[in-house]
Amino acid sequence: MPGHFEPIPGGGAAVALDDVEISIIRSLAVQLLELIGPGPGGDAPEDPLAELFAEGPSEPPADPVLRRLFPDAYVDPEAPGTAAEAEERRAHSSEFRRYTENDLRAGKRENALVVIRSLDALAPVDDGGAVLKLAPAESRCWLKALNDLRLAIGARLEITDEDDTDLLYRLPDEDPRKPMVLAYLWLGGLQETLVTTLMS
Template sequence: MAGHFEPVPGGGAAVALDEVEISILRSLAVQLLELIGPGDEPVEGEDPLAALFAEGPSEPPADPALARLFPEAYAGPDADAKDEELRAASAEFRRFTERDLRSRKRADALTVVRTLDSLTSLTSSGEGGAVLKLTADDCLHWLGALNDLRLTIGTRLDVSDEDESDELYRLPDSDPRKPMVMAYLWLGALQESLVETLMP
């Protein structure tokens, strides 16, 4: 499953995907949306300007994958007591930025779902796949979502640096992590292909 993005006129990109690839990508994007959580619905009668300045959480998420998607700004998770000042600065930064970051990540994943859903009529006609065409704006959302998916899966696989990905290629088929590893490597190839396509 090694899709390869190609440039299209107007600054977008296109990739041929089969039905299985479309299904996997959509499922992963939906799971990412579930992990990130629902958006904040505006309260009836609430001042929209006040909603813009609403504060978010100040503590890092407990889930390691969410902690990777929403990392500490100044102090890492292993910071000791002498780094209390950095912890306080990180908490303050998170309080004013995490809501927007969650909204952006949610928008990225939703774009993946919606663009893949636009292919449904083509794949349901029995053609077995379709060519996904993305606008330049869609490409940026896809890059964000592909990155978030890789970070999430990488965290679940306990991948900490690029050297470990070599070990991932050598996993035996009997390893229960193999399907997740294949998805991780495939998403990396897709992401790299899209980055290369968008480079001038």
């Protein structure tokens, strides 16, 4: 079980994590929460009903990580068509973003919080670290959060296709991106074993 998820009775998943791994995942999840932000109403909305119907932003985020996490729905610079058709796609994308981004952000915040809470609830074992056991619903939240963390790191590393990933494997140890690359690859392995576990 060390380093990869395995199925447990009841449809959940378990993985053994050492103290450093727990610290890394927790830190990344906290950073993701900070990046996504508290939501349109902040921490304590005065009118929960108004918050429910609040409109989100209509423009893509400036931060490349947020653009990767909340991409445009209809804009494709490679799509054929006239300038008018491209403008129409941008308008549709803007409208879609306005009505969906707040919910998407809330979902990503909740997934990251599930990760943080489940790590905080771990009981350490004698030789350090702990065994994380997730119920099926928690496993799905973890899967989504791991995906978001990899998207965020991938955006910071400017990974756009598989060739970029291949180049990262060959980075010298002194490259300042190396720790981020190792985290990206490690999270990918965790994500892959969690997918396999949930499909078994």
